[in-house]
Amino acid sequence: KAGVTQTPRYLIKxxxxxxxxxxxxxxxxxxxxxxxxxxxxxxQFLFEYFSETQRNKGNFPGRFSGRQFSNSRSEMNVxxxxxxxxxxxxxxxxxxxxxxxxxxxxxxxxRLTVL
Amino acid sequence: DQQVKQNSPSLSVQxxxxxxxxxxxxxxxxxxxxxxxxxxxxGPTFLISISSIKDKNEDGRFTVFLNKSAKHLSLHIVPSxxxxxxxxxxxxxxSPGSARQLTFxxxxxxxxxx
Numbered sequence: 001k002a003g004v005t006q007t008p009r010y011l012i013k014x015x016x017x018x019x020x021x022x023x024x025x026x027x028x029x030x031x032x033x034x035x036x037x038x039x040x041x042x043x044q045f046l047f048e049y050f051s052e053t054q055r056n057k058g059n060f061p062g063r064f065s066g067r068q069f070s071n072s073r074s075e076m077n078v079x080x081x082x083x084x085x086x087x088x089x090x091x092x093x094x095x096x097x098x099x100x101x102x103x104x105x106x107x108x109x110x111r112l113t114v115l
Numbered sequence: 116d117q118q119v120k121q122n123s124p125s126l127s128v129q130x131x132x133x134x135x136x137x138x139x140x141x142x143x144x145x146x147x148x149x150x151x152x153x154x155x156x157x158g159p160t161f162l163i164s165i166s167s168i169k170d171k172n173e174d175g176r177f178t179v180f181l182n183k184s185a186k187h188l189s190l191h192i193v194p195s196x197x198x199x200x201x202x203x204x205x206x207x208x209x210s211p212g213s214a215r216q217l218t219f220x221x222x223x224x225x226x227x228x229x
Contacts, residue, residue, distance in 0.1 A: 004158070033216070042119075042204060043159070043219040056216045090158055103149065104217065106158030 004107035025093030032074040037088040121220035134192040138205030145207040
């Protein structure tokens with residue numbers, strides 16, 4: 001079974017630009033979450049989507065947005081990039097209705113550098 | 116305001132000895148806790164979890180202990196192996212059903228020396 005796939009793996013942007021990151025969840029997983037990882041900050045929750053609807057949102061400015069498609073694939077967008085947006089963006093999927101550990105399955109991440 | 120804290124950024128242990136990674140939390144609403152392991156250039160992978168109704172959960176070489184009164188949990192790895200060298204993240208949520216929204220600590224880099 002293929003894992004969570006994120007594209008692109010690496011990208012470099014300049015301040016003021018916008019970026020779109022893509023995530024394909026594990027087949028059959030309907031929930032997709034996004035996290036931002038920066039040095040010393042751990043992973044910070046951005047948002048979670050299920051059935052094309054945003055169910056939860058973290059404490060990030062409105063420049064960060066996302067969406068989910070009918071095939072459960074998800075994209076996140078960051079507009080008007082700032083230097084502080086440089087980070088590893090991780091996507092995670094989870095099977096809905098799974099009773100138990102609540103574990104997330106993470107992709108390898110998209111490394112964004114803002115110059 | 117960090118609700119989940121891992122106060123040790125790094126830990127070095129000799130192969131075969133015990134590794135103990137610690138985590139503290141402040142939100143009393145958290146009732147489900149997980150540990151993830153992350154290798155460089157890879158995404159985090161789930162290691163072990165514990166519900167607040169338990170105080171211990173074991174899986175092979177890994178054991179997680181939860182002390183609710185102290186709002187503290189720890190991960191024990193026995194015996195430690197060089198392949199265990201990675202960053203370990205502690206995470207917490209309100210319940211397994213909402214466990215997709217996790218609050219993570221900042222991580223502890225474990226180095227197991229051969």
